[in-house]
Amino acid sequence: MAFDPDRGWRLHHQVAVRPEPFGALLYHFGTRKLSFLKNRTIVAVVNSLAEYPDIRSACRAAGIDDDAQGPYLHALGVLVKSNMLVAKENTP
Amino acid sequence: MTVLDTAPARSGPPPALVPVESPARVPKLVEQFEGGLDAPICLTWELTYACNLSCVHCLSSSGKRDPRELSTQQCKDIIDELERMQVFYVNIGGGEPTVRSDFWELVDYATEHHVGVKFSTNGVRINEEVAAKLAASDYVDVQISLDGATAEINDEVRGPGSFAMAIRALENLKDAGFKDAKISVVVTRQNVDQLDEFKALADTYGATLRITRLRPSGRGADVWDDLHPTPAQQVQLYDWLVAHGEGVLTGDSFFHLSGLGEPGALAGLNLCGAGRVVCLIDPIGDVYACPFAIHEKFHAGNILEDTGFGTGFKNVWQRSPLFQELREPQSAGACSGCAHYDSCRGGCMAAKFFTGLPMDGPDPECVQGYGEPALAAERDKPRSSVDHSRAGGRKAPIPLKLLTVPPKKFCNESPV
Numbered sequence: 001m002a003f004d005p006d007r008g009w010r011l012h013h014q015v016a017v018r019p020e021p022f023g024a025l026l027y028h029f030g031t032r033k034l035s036f037l038k039n040r041t042i043v044a045v046v047n048s049l050a051e052y053p054d055i056r057s058a059c060r061a062a063g064i065d066d067d068a069q070g071p072y073l074h075a076l077g078v079l080v081k082s083n084m085l086v087a088k089e090n091t092p
Numbered sequence: 093m094t095v096l097d098t099a100p101a102r103s104g105p106p107p108a109l110v111p112v113e114s115p116a117r118v119p120k121l122v123e124q125f126e127g128g129l130d131a132p133i134c135l136t137w138e139l140t141y142a143c144n145l146s147c148v149h150c151l152s153s154s155g156k157r158d159p160r161e162l163s164t165q166q167c168k169d170i171i172d173e174l175e176r177m178q179v180f181y182v183n184i185g186g187g188e189p190t191v192r193s194d195f196w197e198l199v200d201y202a203t204e205h206h207v208g209v210k211f212s213t214n215g216v217r218i219n220e221e222v223a224a225k226l227a228a229s230d231y232v233d234v235q236i237s238l239d240g241a242t243a244e245i246n247d248e249v250r251g252p253g254s255f256a257m258a259i260r261a262l263e264n265l266k267d268a269g270f271k272d273a274k275i276s277v278v279v280t281r282q283n284v285d286q287l288d289e290f291k292a293l294a295d296t297y298g299a300t301l302r303i304t305r306l307r308p309s310g311r312g313a314d315v316w317d318d319l320h321p322t323p324a325q326q327v328q329l330y331d332w333l334v335a336h337g338e339g340v341l342t343g344d345s346f347f348h349l350s351g352l353g354e355p356g357a358l359a360g361l362n363l364c365g366a367g368r369v370v371c372l373i374d375p376i377g378d379v380y381a382c383p384f385a386i387h388e389k390f391h392a393g394n395i396l397e398d399t400g401f402g403t404g405f406k407n408v409w410q411r412s413p414l415f416q417e418l419r420e421p422q423s424a425g426a427c428s429g430c431a432h433y434d435s436c437r438g439g440c441m442a443a444k445f446f447t448g449l450p451m452d453g454p455d456p457e458c459v460q461g462y463g464e465p466a467l468a469a470e471r472d473k474p475r476s477s478v479d480h481s482r483a484g485g486r487k488a489p490i491p492l493k494l495l496t497v498p499p500k501k502f503c504n505e506s507p508v
Contacts, residue, residue: 014230016206018131018178022124025133027180029208029231034133034180036121 003077005055005069008088015084017047026084033082042075049085128368128419131177132409136383137373139167139195140187141480145214147239147250149278149319151384152374153310154187155482160376162396164194170373170395171198173405174207181208185383187375187480190217196225203231212237212276214254215261223261223268235274235302236261241289245282249319262297273299274341278306279329280319287332291340302341305348308446308456309384311481313473316447323464326352326457333358348439348455351432364441367392367418371409374478379408381418384442387476390414425452432460448473 011017014029023037024046037043044062045055052058055076059069079085142157143150162170174182182202189195190213202209210233218226218234226232236258240246243255265273275294277283283290287303294301308316321329330352333342342358344365350358366382367390373379377395380386392412393399401411409415424430427438438444439455447456448471454462 016178016180018180020124020129022121025180027133027208029181032181032208032210032233038121 003073003080005073005076007055008049008053009055009076009080009085010050010088011046012084012086017043019043026079028082028084031083033084035079035082035084037075042072045072045076046079046085050088122363125365125369126363126419126421128415130410131179131406132371133179133365133369134181134183135174135179135371135373136183136185137170138185138187138375138383139189139198140192140375142191143186143188143214144191144216145188145251145254146482147254147311148315149239149249149280149306149310149312150481151307151309151312152185152187152386153476153479153481156480157187158375158480162375162377164197166377166396167194167198168201170377170405171202171205171207174202175205177406177409179207181210183383184209184211186212188214188216196222199232203229209233210235210274213261214250215258218261218264220264220268223264223270226265227268227270233272233274234265234270235276236265236299237276237278238290238293239278239280240283241286241293245286248282249280262299265299266297271298273297274302275299277301277303279303279321280306281321281325282319284321284325284329287329287336291336300339300341302343304343305345305440305443307384307440307442308473309442310386310476310479313446313475320457323457323459323461326459330358330459348436348443348457349459350435351459355435363437366390366441367415371415373405379405379412381414382442384440385445386478387445387474389445389474390442423452425450427452427454427462430454430460430462445474447471 012028012030016027016029018025023039024043026035026037037046041062041064045058048061049055049058052061055073056066056069059072064072076085138152140157140161141152141154143154146155189211199209199211208231212235215236226234238246238255238258239249240255246255247253262273275290277290291301306312306316306320326349330349333340333346334353334357346358347363366385371379371381371392372383372385373395374386379392379395381390381392392414393401393408395405395408396403401407424433424438427433436455439458441451443456444451444453447467449456449463449466453466456463456467
């Protein structure tokens with residue numbers, strides 16, 4: 001599924017998030033891939049995705065203004081590509 | 093670090109990294125890892141020293157079961173602790189781990205407790221029934237060890253009949269619908285020309301090829317001089333990884349080669365993770381810095397014994413003086429001033445130690461050639477006191493029988 005920040009996403013159910021001083025480690029038990037979240041803001045966004053209808057509002061809630069969202073959207077896009085994030089079923 | 097497959101080779105530097113830059117005051121990720129994490133990302137757990145084979149390069153000098161082997165309950169207690177620490181997965185090996193009668197029970201226990209399992213096997217127990225069971229699990233990854241793409245080259249190292257045994261296991265897995273088994277190859281002077289054939293073999297079985305570096309550890313110390321790739325072959329290997337490495341796993345074990353090309357051409361975390369982000373638990377609960385370092389110099393503690401910092405794995409990981417020392421900034425020593433130090437960081441600690449080279453100097457397989465004069469000089473190769481090899485060298489594969497309790501003493505007749 002192509003990454004669309006205007007729709008809802010959530011962590012894949014086989015992904016574990018381990019908090020670290022630098023951010024967090026993500027491990028996908030299905031693909032057996034490891035990823036790193038390199039600051040705590042992106043961790044907050046990832047952990048709260050399920051609560052928001054779309055990515056942009058999750059970013060705003062984490063204090064990332066729309067014009068500063070570029071790198072975060074890129075990062076989340078990488079996570080979508082590696083199947084760490086999946087689309088929420090019931091969002092448009 | 094060799095036990096951590098961060099991603100297929102060449103899909104990034106490091107590919108799985110989420111490219112959000114940290115604020116400037118936070119150290120770079122590689123520095124964070126060098127300073128050690130509160131828990132390993134993954135670890136290697138050798139469940140038994142018993143093995144039906146006697147591979148000449150066995151990193152753990154396996155053969156005979158150790159009578160002090162951890163009980164089922166002790167293993168489960170360790171798994172509970174790993175779950176609490178959020179260790180993502182364990183690489184289970186041995187010996188041949190599947191010869192433990194409680195092996196499947198422990199695999200199930202680990203995955204039920206959110207500790208993923210990858211296990212390495214020579215295939216001896218992967219019959220149709222086991223393959224079907226494995227195919228039904230999402231949380232278990234299987235690595236079949238193979239050190240030649242032909243029986244001739246494989247069996248020279250792993251013993252008569254071992255090629256056929258591994259192929260049978262791969263066939264059973266494929267027929268059962270198991271997705272994406274791994275074929276795990278230690279690259280040697282004899283098989284480095286077979287990399288394309290290994291890849292083809294993996295494709296045949298719907299498997300992924302995983303190639304790792306030969307270390308002079310365990311019985312590997314006895315054969316390393318004859319088996320390790322020549323300097324020309326190292327270049328050949330590097331070029332193969334860069335050209336054909338898409339979808340090939342390396343356990344990040346070839347970071348000593350990264351000076352051969354552009355930074356980032358080789359995927360993965362180019363640092364030694366020993367005692368920092370990975371470690372080894374051996375069959376009797378001893379914890380070592382890495383799977384290639386079974387020697388008292390790299391012994392951090394024992395999970396069952398209190399040697400000054402409490403019992404349990406977490407105490408050993410977080411409090412052992414050895415691990416704290418490994419997390420200190422390391423000196424480049426003789427390598428300081430080398431333009432490639434940033435890419436190889438002096439190479440592999442175990443490779444240096446077991447070839448008798450200084451720890452703060454070049455890797456024995458240094459791509460700049462600095463290892464060769466060191467190897468040619470007089471050196472004292474340390475032997476490990478931990479050796480479970482069967483006496484009398486290699487015979488045909490040992491017929492297996494399952495024991496439910498460890499023997500009272502080392503038994504040389506049957507490994508199990």
